Amino acid sequence: xxxxxxxxxxxxxxxxxxxxxxxxxxxxxxxISHQLAIKLAGxxxxxxxxxxxxxxxxxxxxxxxxxxxxxxEIERNVVPDIIIHRRQTTDNLLAIEIKKSTxxxxxxKDLNKLEAFRGQLGYxxxxxxxFKTGAVNPEIAEIEFK
Numbered sequence: 001x002x003x004x005x006x007x008x009x010x011x012x013x014x015x016x017x018x019x020x021x022x023x024x025x026x027x028x029x030x031x032i033s034h035q036l037a038i039k040l041a042g043x044x045x046x047x048x049x050x051x052x053x054x055x056x057x058x059x060x061x062x063x064x065x066x067x068x069x070x071x072x073e074i075e076r077n078v079v080p081d082i083i084i085h086r087r088q089t090t091d092n093l094l095a096i097e098i099k100k101s102t103x104x105x106x107x108x109k110d111l112n113k114l115e116a117f118r119g120q121l122g123y124x125x126x127x128x129x130x131f132k133t134g135a136v137n138p139e140i141a142e143i144e145f146k
Contacts, residue, residue: 003094003125008145012129015039016138023131023138026102032131033081033098040084047084047093054079055087056121063116067109078113083123092123100133101141111144118146 016023019035033051041049054061054077061080066073082096095117097110107128114126130142 008127011039011043012140012143016131016140020138023133024136026100026134029081029098029100029103032100032133033096036096036098037082040082044084044093047091048087049082049084050087051082052079053083053085061121063113063120065109065112065116067112068106069108078116080113080117085123090122092117092121094125094127095121095123096127096129099128099130099142101130102134103130107142107144114144114146 015036018039019032022032022035030051037049037051056062061078062075063078064073064075080095081098082094083092084094085092095114097114099105099107099110107130110128114128117123117126126144126146128142128144129140132139132141
């Protein structure tokens with residue numbers, strides 16, 4: 001199954017409207033991820049949508065990636081914010097990392113991690129999204145879909 005950038009744009013725009021109070025109030029990334037996962041689960045009914053799922057079959061999910069632009073690549077345990085997959089298989093559709101604009105952490109680590117999800121675990125797509133939070137008009141501050 002392929003996901004288009006247009007499909008995700010529509011979902012994210014609806015999410016901004018439906019969950020604006022979470023974003024305006026600068027709720028936790030986990031709360032934001034959970035509500036986005038619920039929305040995605042309604043669209044991807046043939047798949048499992050999980051938050052903070054750290055398993056690859058029965059073992060802890062590990063990837064090799066760098067956490068900075070000049071950092072050495074090393075193997076790390078990973079816990080993605082949201083994944084769309086089929087548990088206990090290698091059917092991996094989408095891995096998502098979410099950040100809030102109030103979290104000033106550079107996106108390099110998450111983008112490298114998402115690249116590793118595609119290359120090492122065979123995820124078809126990845127999405128990084130930074131939501132503008134703590135403001136009257138929530139919006140998407142940064143996005144990368146591959």
